[in-house]
Amino acid sequence: MPHRWRRRWPWLAWAGLAFCVLAEAALASSEIADPGAFLEQTERVRTTDHPRFVLMLEQMRSEAPELTANQRWYLRYLEAWQTAFEGDAPKANTMLRDVIDHSGDITLRAKASALLMHNQGLSSHYEEAFTLANQLATDLPEIKDRLARFTVLANLSQLMVFAGQTDLAIKYASMMEETLPPGESLCNPLSMEIGALDKSNRLTSSSPKLQEAIDTCLAAGQPVFANTLRLIKSALYRMEGQPAKALELLNSILPSISANRYYPHVRSVQVQLALAYEKLGEDNNARKAALAVLAMSGPGEISEVQRETYSLLYRIEKKRGNLNATLGYYEQYTAQDKGYLDDISARSLAYAAVQQHVLAQKLETEGLSKQNSILRLQQALDTKAVETSRLYITLLLVVLVSIFFWLLRIKRSQLRFKMLSHHDGLTGIFNHQHFVSEAERTLRMLEKRHGSACLISIDLDHFKQINDTHGHATGDVVLKHTVALCQRQLRPTDLFGRLGGEEFGILLPDCTLDQGMAIADRIRTAIEGTPVNGDGCLVAFSASIGLASTDTSGYELQRLRKDADAALYRAKRTGRNRVMSDAESQGLVKA
Numbered sequence: 148m149p150h151r152w153r154r155r156w157p158w159l160a161w162a163g164l165a166f167c168v169l170a171e172a173a174l175a176s177s178e179i180a181d182p183g184a185f186l187e188q189t190e191r192v193r194t195t196d197h198p199r200f201v202l203m204l205e206q207m208r209s210e211a212p213e214l215t216a217n218q219r220w221y222l223r224y225l226e227a228w229q230t231a232f233e234g235d236a237p238k239a240n241t242m243l244r245d246v247i248d249h250s251g252d253i254t255l256r257a258k259a260s261a262l263l264m265h266n267q268g269l270s271s272h273y274e275e276a277f278t279l280a281n282q283l284a285t286d287l288p289e290i291k292d293r294l295a296r297f298t299v300l301a302n303l304s305q306l307m308v309f310a311g312q313t314d315l316a317i318k319y320a321s322m323m324e325e326t327l328p329p330g331e332s333l334c335n336p337l338s339m340e341i342g343a344l345d346k347s348n349r350l351t352s353s354s355p356k357l358q359e360a361i362d363t364c365l366a367a368g369q370p371v372f373a374n375t376l377r378l379i380k381s382a383l384y385r386m387e388g389q390p391a392k393a394l395e396l397l398n399s400i401l402p403s404i405s406a407n408r409y410y411p412h413v414r415s416v417q418v419q420l421a422l423a424y425e426k427l428g429e430d431n432n433a434r435k436a437a438l439a440v441l442a443m444s445g446p447g448e449i450s451e452v453q454r455e456t457y458s459l460l461y462r463i464e465k466k467r468g469n470l471n472a473t474l475g476y477y478e479q480y481t482a483q484d485k486g487y488l489d490d491i492s493a494r495s496l497a498y499a500a501v502q503q504h505v506l507a508q509k510l511e512t513e514g515l516s517k518q519n520s521i522l523r524l525q526q527a528l529d530t531k532a533v534e535t536s537r538l539y540i541t542l543l544l545v546v547l548v549s550i551f552f553w554l555l556r557i558k559r560s561q562l563r564f565k566m567l568s569h570h571d572g573l574t575g576i577f578n579h580q581h582f583v584s585e586a587e588r589t590l591r592m593l594e595k596r597h598g599s600a601c602l603i604s605i606d607l608d609h610f611k612q613i614n615d616t617h618g619h620a621t622g623d624v625v626l627k628h629t630v631a632l633c634q635r636q637l638r639p640t641d642l643f644g645r646l647g648g649e650e651f652g653i654l655l656p657d658c659t660l661d662q663g664m665a666i667a668d669r670i671r672t673a674i675e676g677t678p679v680n681g682d683g684c685l686v687a688f689s690a691s692i693g694l695a696s697t698d699t700s701g702y703e704l705q706r707l708r709k710d711a712d713a714a715l716y717r718a719k720r721t722g723r724n725r726v727m728s729d730a731e732s733q734g735l736v737k738a
C-alpha cells in the first residue's frame with residue numbers, strides 16, 4: 148500500500164484491500180497441477196498472508212504450464228493488485244485498465260474496475276473514480292460471481308461515504324449482506340454501514356448496531372475491522388463528553404492495535420488518546436501523544452489526522468502561552484484545514500460533475516429511446532395500415548367474386564328460365580310459342596333472299612289408344628322417342644317444335660318441296676320401323692305427316708300451317724301413316 152495513501156485515508160486504504168479477502172488461506176503447492184485453482188488460492192491469501200501471496204504469484208509465473216487466455220488475464224489482475232500494493236499506482240492502473248478493456252471476463256472486469264476505482268479515489272482522481280462507480284453500479288446486475296459482487300459493493304459503499312452519499316453507501320452495505328460469499332461473515336458489510344452512519348452523524352456510542360458490528364467482527368476473527376469500529380466508538384464517547392470512557396476503550400484496544408501493526412490504526416489511536424487526554428485536562432499526555440502522531444507523518448502530508456493533531460497542539464501551546472509554538476502550529480493547522488476542505492470540495496464537485504454527466508446521458512438516452520419509440524410506433528402504424536389495406540383489398544375481392552358468382556347464378560337462372568320458357572318440358576324441343584316466333588323470323592329472312600322452305604306437321608296415329616292400352620308413361624316414352632327419331636333426320640338450321648299433345652312442327656329452311664317430302668318420309672319410315680319398349684312389350688306406332696312449301700303457300704306461317712294441317716288432315720283421312728303435301732297435284736307419297 149502506498150505510504151501517501153495510508154496517511155491520507157487510513158481507514159479506507161486498509162479496508163479497500165481487505166474487502167476482497169476470504170478468511171481461510173489455502174496451501175500453496177510446489178507443483179501447479181491446476182492453474183485455475185492455484186490462481187484462486189493465490190487471490191485468497193493476498194492480505195491474510197501477503198508474503199505467501201508474493202511467493203505464489205512468483206511460482207505461478209515460473210512454474211505454471213500453459214495458461215488459458217482467461218487464466219493469463221486473471222494472473223495479470225493479481226499482478227496489478229500486487230503492483231498497487233507496492234505503491235506504483237500509475238503502473239497498476241494501466242494494468243487494471245488493460246484487464247478491464249481486454250479480458251472480456253465480466254468477473255475480472257468487475258474486480259479490476261473496483262480496484263481501479265479505489266485507487267483513483269485514494270489518489271484524488273475523483274472524477275474517474277465516480278465515473279467507474281457509475282459504470283460498476285450499472286454492471287452490478289450482470290456480476291454473478293459472489294466474491295466479485297461483494298468486492299464491488301464494498302468499494303462502492305466506501306466511495307459513496309467518500310462522496311458524502313451516506314444513504315447510498317448504506318444501501319450498498321445492505322446489498323453486501325445479501326450477497327455474502329462462502330466463508331465471509333457479516334463483519335465487512337456491518338463495518339461499511341457503521342462507517343456511513345458515523346460519517347452522517349447518525350451514531351451514538353450506545354447505538355446497538357455499533358456494538359453488534361464490533362461483536363460480529365471479533366467473533367469472525369477480524370481484529371482490524373473490530374479496531375476500526377472501536378476507534379469510532381471511542382471518538383463518539385469523547386464527543387459525547389465521556390473522555391474517561393474513551394480513554395478506557397482506547398487503552399483496552401492498544402495491545403491489539405500494536406499486535407496487528409496496522410499503520411493507520413497506530414496513528415489514529417494516538418490522535419484519539421491525545422484528544423481524550425486533552426478533554427481530561429492531561430495536557431502533557433495529550434501533547435506527547437500528538438507529537439507521536441507527527442513523528443509518524445510523512446513530509447507534506449495533508450490529512451484529517453494531521454489537521455486534528457495540529458489543532459490540538461495549537462490549543463495546548465496557546466494555553467501554555469508559547470507564542471512561537473502556537474503560531475507555528477496554527478499555521479500548520481490552517482494549511483491542513485484548507486487542504487482538507489479543498490479535498491472535500493474537490494470530491495463533492497467531482498461527484499456532482501459525474502452525476503450531471505450521467506443525468507445528461509440519461510436524458511439523451513431517454514430522448515433517443517423516445518425517438519425510437521416514435522419510430523417503432525410509426526412502423527407499427529405503417530404495418531397496420533398495410534394490413535388494413537390488404538384486408539380491404541381482400542374484402543373487395545371477396546365482394547367482387549361474390550357479385551360475380553351472384554351475377555353468374557342470376558344469368559344461369561335467367562338462361563334456365565328462358566330455356567324453360569322456350570322449350571317443351573317433356574321432349575326438350577321448342578314449345579309452340581317459341582317455334583312460331585322462330586319460324587316467323589326465319590321465314591322473314593328467307594323471304595328477303597327469296598329462299599324456299601317446307602313446313603312439316605306431324606301427328607301420331609291413334610295415340611290415345613297407346614295411352615289407354617299401355618299407360619300415360621309409355622305414351623310419354625313414345626313422344627320422346629318420336630322427337631329423337633325426327634332429330635336424327637334434321638339439320639342444325641331446321642326448327643323443331645311440339646305444337647300440341649302428340650303434334651309436332653318442323654320448318655326446313657332452304658328446302659324444296661321434294662327435299663321436304665323426302666325428309667318427311669324418312670321420318671315417317673323411322674317412326675313406323677322403330678317401336679318402343681313399353682311396359683314389357685314392344686309398342687309399334689306410326690305418324691301421319693302433312694307438308695306445305697313456301698313455293699306454293701308463300702312466307703306467311705299461318706298460311707303454311709293451314710296448308711300443312713290440311714295435308715295432314717288428308718293423310719289421316721286417307722288411312723294414316725303417310726305423308727301428304729299441300730299440293731294435291733303432287734299426290735301422296737306412299738308408305
Ligand SMILES: Nc1nc2c(ncn2[C@@H]2O[C@H](COP(=O)(O)OP(=O)(O)OP(=O)(O)O)[C@@H](O)[C@H]2O)c(=O)[nH]1
Pocket residue numbers: 573606607608609610611612614618619620621622623626647648649719
Ligand atoms: N302420354 C301422353 N299423352 C298425351 C299428351 N298430350 C296429349 N296426349 C294424349 O294424346 C291423345 C290424343 O288423342 P286424339 O286427339 O284423340 O288423337 P289420336 O288418338 O292420336 O287419334 P288420331 O289423331 O285421329 O289418330 C289424347 O288421349 C291425349 O290425352 C302427353 O303429353 N303425354
